[in-house]
Amino acid sequence: AQKITQTQPGMFVQEKEAVTLDCTYDTSDPSYGLFWYKQPSSGEMIFLIYQGSYDQQNATEGRYSLNFQKARKSANLVISASQLGDSAMYFCAMRRFSGGYQKVTFGTGTKLQVIP
């Protein structure tokens, strides 16, 4: 079964500090994609970063970087220099192809709170 696990229901981080949000996944597919989304209290899902299973280098997008450890099946999100606006729910997601179409499974999320 395809599964995404986020073990941290909530995290606190001091403003300007870095924080790591954990994500592990389980799949037998050789080809898959890993995403992180941010969901503020307003509800919309905002795409942050993507890592393909065959990508050799860890993905980076501005203050976001993905610590991809394929052998461990982990895809942790690192946010550097946290800002107050980073307070939100963060979801890790995995994309795979099933039955000829794309399917994305989400983890349970981590609520991040940035403290001034």
Add this chain to the structure above:
Amino acid sequence: GAVVSQHPSRVICKSGTSVKIECRSLDFQATTMFWYRQFPKKSLMLMATSNEGSKATYEQGVEKDKFLINHASLTLSTLTVTSAHPEDSSFYICSARGELAGKYNEQFFGPGTRLTVL
């Protein structure tokens, strides 16, 4: 990134009525649209996947006759909750994916619709 809109953003209805939620891709052609349901403080649960012009593929446990999905054009999908009951109250989010949208072929999400059934 590409923009997806949803309408309405919030709806309150009486038990037994039907509610239609629209999802539109504003600046790209959405070959595939997805409908999710999210309970408070929970993850997104995929309800169904729809490709333009074809019937939606529903996830296990989702009632097809209860949640009617139509993807009539490359920019519009609708979800109709028929004979809504209080247990259908939830946050419904659509997302869309298009061939030319998104560097990583990612899904773009709408802002969500909060449905409350009295």
